[in-house]
Amino acid sequence: MTDTSATTAPTAAMFPPGRYGRRRAPRTRRPWLVALLATVAVLVGMLVTVRLYTLYGDPTYDPKVITYTEATTDGILIDFTVTVPPGGSANCLVRARSHDGVEVGRDQVTVRAEPGERQIRTTYRLATERQAFLGEVIRCQPVG
Structure with missing residues (x-):
């Protein structure tokens, strides 16, 4: 009579010898x-x-473009505001792009607030390499 699952002890798995290779030792963690x-x-x-x-x-130095006008082959006029701490100043990175999205002008602009003033409105003429389509203020950071 052969052993069945009801008569064998469930202690270890039974594999035929030489059939599945040798068992590995458990890896150390x-x-x-x-x-x-x-x-x-x-x-x-x-x-x-x-x-x-x-x-x-x-977010203390928050720029917003109001308008960009007078886009010519050699420049664009960018009108923007910057929110700064009272009496502070900021360095703003402005750029112009052409109709196909290529950057045609970039400059760093320093703006200063009067004592007690938090919003600075600035109009800046940015020189461009060719016809500009739009003007942007990428970011403003504290002067330092």
């Missing part, structure tokens, strides 16, 4: 490796956050 990778991931995330904040952050 490395919790320090998981902790190291998690720490590196957090540090990289923090560096990316700091970099993006320095490029696009600080």
Whole structure:
């Protein structure tokens, strides 16, 4: 009579000898490796956050384009406002693009507020390499 599943002990799996290769020993766990990778991931995330904040952050220096006019082959007039801390000043990056989206002019503009003033309105004539289609203020940062 042969053994059936009802008569064998369920202690270990039965495999035919030589059929499935040799069994591997269980691998040792490395919790320090998981902790190291998690720490590196957090540090990289923090560096990316700091970099993006320095490029696009600080809502205190908030530029808004009011209008862009007088687009010619050699320049465009950009009228914009910047919100700054009272009495502060800002460096603003302005650019002009052509109809096909190519950048045709870029410049750094420094604007200063009067004491107690938070909104600075500025009109700036940006020189361009060819016909401009639109003017933009990319970002403003504190003078420093």
